[in-house]
Amino acid sequence: MTERKVAIVTGSATGVGAATALGLARRGYDLLINYSRSESEATASAAACREVGADTLLVRADVADDAACRAMVDAAMARWQRIDALVNNAGVTSFAGASNWDALDTPTFHRIFDVNVIGMFQMVRACVAHLKAANGAIVNVSSTAGSLGIGSSVAYIASKGAINSLTLHLARSLAPAVRVNAVCPGMITTRWFADGLGEANFQKLKAQYEQTTPLARACTAEDVAEAIVWLVDGARTVTGELILLDSGMHLGRTPSVAAAKP
Template identity: 70%
Template sequence: MAKAGKVALITGAGTGVGAATALMLAGKGYDLLINYSRSANDAEASAAACRAAGADVLVKQGDVAQDADCRAMAQAALERWGRIDALVNDAGVSVFGAAADWDALDADTFQRILAVNALGSFQMVRACVAALKAARGCIVNVSSVAGALGVGSSMPYIASKGAINAMTLHLARSLAPAVRVNAVCPGLITSRWFVQGVGQQGYEAGLKAYEAGVPLQRACSPEDVAEAIVWLVDGARTVTGELLMLDSGMHLAGVKPPR
């Protein structure tokens, strides 16, 4: 396939949705900056798959909660390719089982989740916005049904995703017409992140309950979410300010995700 000459910067791209998105964009001719925080081996494996698909790939460690790391990622992409056409804010953290337990969370945990999920997304936008405007590019924020429905793994996670949704709408207005800004809001995703949060038994029980309760009777795979992100990045030319629900109709049925 001919190179598109475009560049995507994806945070949290070592595993799950971020890795699936990177590989799909590589197949469409994008060069990629793959960011990771802790999963160096996974990030290198993701990068190798993207290179095999034809992409030039730069792997960059960084914590999006740190502004200096965000700026360093943007600068690295510009030094390598001279442009940034797409920013995908996928990096995220949570805690599980504490959504209704007032005493289960301390301030440090709450602030860390907000710092990565919400502040981190903002800082990445700020670091990349000049390049995105120059390229007339786009931003896709990976949010969650938690931010739209007020249910999820924990109170700070719900709050952080609600903040991302609000920022998406604000940025779509303020950055138009140069930059399109959208968010995807998945329900339950069949990834190891959820297994690590609740354990294999909890995951299997939660998945069964979720698929029994939502209208389409299926959860999202990382590839399902990635397909939507890639459409928003590489197509969707008249779409901005959308919070795209990828929840198999959970918002229609009123089903709460497992905790």
């Protein structure tokens, strides 16, 4: 068994997943880098982790496939004989708009739940015995969609709400051996948003977000990764938390000084 800790980060080819993998590598973790489509980006993510001293394993797998989840975990155990952390980051959506119900057909709705919710649960189930043995941690990447009921589509909103509920359930049922938390970002300035919305709409939404949130900024992938790494490698008394990373969006628009005067 390796003396270094080991983490599995699903969907770690790009964006938040890649930034999280690199952040954990810098904290001394070896990494299983998972991807479903972006092989070249996943290879680059693994290379970045190796540059800071991590051993890496690259595994292509769709978390919606239970057999693939179990095979991924088996591969990590064969390589390192331990799993200390699981970051459930893999996710999909349809950028249909929350009010455009007719844009969502049944297969699309199912696919979003298959990856975002069932895939997350399948990864936990496959890892749980090893995480218990390591007194490990799980971090689920959720969204303000699940907390505030806003987001890219009804199916996505519902899936993130399910993740939040499952996070609370798992935190109770796996304590005290395993800590379970979720991060709930608002807007993130990653390719995922830009590709889904189109560049012009992305820039418009970003400007609006920065003008109306109390901290006047959107999250970067690194902002989200920083919180995830803390929940994995620190936060020893934190479990069952749904941490909003939304620059205070949930507080509502901050009144201007002039508007606040009597």
